[in-house]
Amino acid sequence: MKPSSSRKLSIKTCIFASVLFIIRLRLAHGESDVINTLFANYDKALRPYYEKGTPTFVNCTLLIESFGNIEEANMEYRVYAYFHLAWKDPRLSGKLNRTINLKGDQITNVWVPDPYCYNARESNMMSPDEETHSNLKIKPDGEIYYSRGLTLLASCSMDLKYFPLDSQMCFLKFGSYGHTVEDIIFKWAPGETDIGIGREELAQFVYTGSSLESGVADISTGNYSTITAKFSFKRRIGYYLIQVYFPDVFVVVLSWIVFWMEKDDIGNRMALGITTILTMMFLLGSLNGNLPKVSYPKALDWYLLFSFSFVFLSLIESTVVFLFAGKANKNEKIKCKKHTIPLTTRIASSLKCFVRSKSADVNNASDDYKGVSENDLEMGFRPSKADKALVDDAEAEVPHNRSTKIKRMEKKASNIDRVSRILFPLVFLVFNLFYWTFFNGHVVQQQ
Ligand SMILES: *[C@@H]1O[C@H](CO)[C@@H](O)[C@H](O)[C@H]1NC(C)=O
Ligand SMILES: *[C@@H]1O[C@H](CO)[C@@H](O)[C@H](O)[C@H]1NC(C)=O
Numbered sequence: 410m411k412p413s414s415s416r417k418l419s420i421k422t423c424i425f426a427s428v429l430f431i432i433r434l435r436l437a438h439g440e441s442d443v444i445n446t447l448f449a450n451y452d453k454a455l456r457p458y459y460e461k462g463t464p465t466f467v468n469c470t471l472l473i474e475s476f477g478n479i480e481e482a483n484m485e486y487r488v489y490a491y492f493h494l495a496w497k498d499p500r501l502s503g504k505l506n507r508t509i510n511l512k513g514d515q516i517t518n519v520w521v522p523d524p525y526c527y528n529a530r531e532s533n534m535m536s537p538d539e540e541t542h543s544n545l546k547i548k549p550d551g552e553i554y555y556s557r558g559l560t561l562l563a564s565c566s567m568d569l570k571y572f573p574l575d576s577q578m579c580f581l582k583f584g585s586y587g588h589t590v591e592d593i594i595f596k597w598a599p600g601e602t603d604i605g606i607g608r609e610e611l612a613q614f615v616y617t618g619s620s621l622e623s624g625v626a627d628i629s630t631g632n633y634s635t636i637t638a639k640f641s642f643k644r645r646i647g648y649y650l651i652q653v654y655f656p657d658v659f660v661v662v663l664s665w666i667v668f669w670m671e672k673d674d675i676g677n678r679m680a681l682g683i684t685t686i687l688t689m690m691f692l693l694g695s696l697n698g699n700l701p702k703v704s705y706p707k708a709l710d711w712y713l714l715f716s717f718s719f720v721f722l723s724l725i726e727s728t729v730v731f732l733f734a735g736k737a738n739k740n741e742k743i744k745c746k747k748h749t750i751p752l753t754t755r756i757a758s759s760l761k762c763f764v765r766s767k768s769a770d771v772n773n774a775s776d777d778y779k780g781v782s783e784n785d786l787e788m789g790f791r792p793s794k795a796d797k798a799l800v801d802d803a804e805a806e807v808p809h810n811r812s813t814k815i816k817r818m819e820k821k822a823s824n825i826d827r828v829s830r831i832l833f834p835l836v837f838l839v840f841n842l843f844y845w846t847f848f849n850g851h852v853v854q855q856q
């Protein structure tokens with residue numbers, strides 16, 4: 410490009426830019442003229458129809474952009490929305506040829522209603538218009554459309570009895586902060602039957618619908634017009650199936666392995682039982698971490714507690730089986746002791762007593778027993794023939810007793826195991842049938 414042509418071009422752009430600037434200046438001047446004439450003799454402190462004494466009707470529309478996470482722990486949820494208000498201000502009618510759009514601080518020239526959200530914990534409703542997305546349209550006939558971006562953190566009381574197979578209903582309630590029903594009446598815009606939702610996707614919930622209500626809040630300072638939007642959500646079960654129900658079932662099934670283990674292998678049986686119990690306790694504890702500490706058991710708690718008692722009972726079963734099986738083994742040993750050892754020791758000790766008393770008598774009179782210690786006497790003692798026969802008899806009795814009593818005990822132990830193998834899975838299955846039909850039925854009912 411030649412230097413002369415580039416200079417020409419830059420001069421052209423300069424002129425173009427300055428013309429644009431002048432046009433813009435004139436436009437701005439013109440608009441502010443319109444605004445000045447529009448708001449001449451306009452008292453923004455007074456609501457429309459103040460002089461007439463009739464209330465100002467405000468038609469409201471709520472458009473939900475998206476719902477933030479619904480948090481059970483604090484029982485609250487976030488809403489990103491647009492709030493549209495429409496009312497008529499007769500003082501501004503007939504002053505415009507075309508609709509005028511105001512934004513930011515220009516909006517402060519106009520009287521606007523003072524809505525607030527009853528159940529909001531955080532909200533940007535009272536922040537100045539410059540700090541939020543806001544827009545105000547004035548039509549030539551005096552109708553005013555006011556729109557604001559809304560971010561709310563609203564409370565939502567939840568009944569968690571059926572958690573995580575529950576549905577929840579959350580609401581947003583709006584009303585004027587300072588104007589009673591005599592001054593402002595909020596209504597849902599005519600033809601509005603439910604709330605428009607931009608994005609219905611939520612991580613944990615499925616949005617199932619909304620309903621609109623309007624009413625009057627009777628507060629000590631007066632009666633206030635209110636409008637309420639209610640949203641229904643159904644919880645997605647998928648997360649809890651994967652995180653809780655399936656692992657839980659596996660742990661319970663795992664705890665049944667003990668019924669197939671050796672009856673007197675108490676070490677391994679206990680190890681498995683206690684491991685499954687600890688896993689269960691971990692499942693119980695880990696879940697309720699981000700849930701409010703409600704005083705009633707939730708549906709999930711019922712399931713976990715029932716599973717826990719299952720695992721616990723299988724541990725108890727192992728103990729009972731061991732007691733039977735182990736008692737049988739011990740009985741065998743105890744019987745042998747009773748019939749062999751005590752007999753000789755009993756005789757030896759009775760002889761010792763006899764010798765002691767005798768030697769006390771004899772010590773002074775004669776020295777016959779001198780030099781012979783008590784131990785020698787004891788060692789020297791051998792059971793007589795009659796005694797030996799007695800011992801033999803007792804020993805002969807042992808195998809007979811063992812074959813009946815011990816076998817009976819062992820049979821009892823294996824019977825307990827055999828019954829448990831069928832009873833535990835059966836009861837667990839029945840419990841599951843009842844559980845899922847009951848809570849699924851409840852979900853259908855609530856919808
Ligand atoms: C508000 O709704 C009423 C009907 O309930 C309607 O007559 C009126 O024109 C609406 N006002 C505005 C400003 O849209
Ligand atoms: C409206 O239009 C009429 C004629 O077209 C004009 O005389 C008047 O000044 C306009 N008013 C405003 C507020 O622009």
Ligand SMILES: *[C@@H]1O[C@H](CO)[C@@H](O)[C@H](O)[C@H]1NC(C)=O
Binds near residue numbers: 627628629630631632
């Ligand atoms: C509110 O309205 C009720 C009737 O709907 C009335 O009895 C009560 O006095 C009103 N409260 C006030 C403060 O005006």
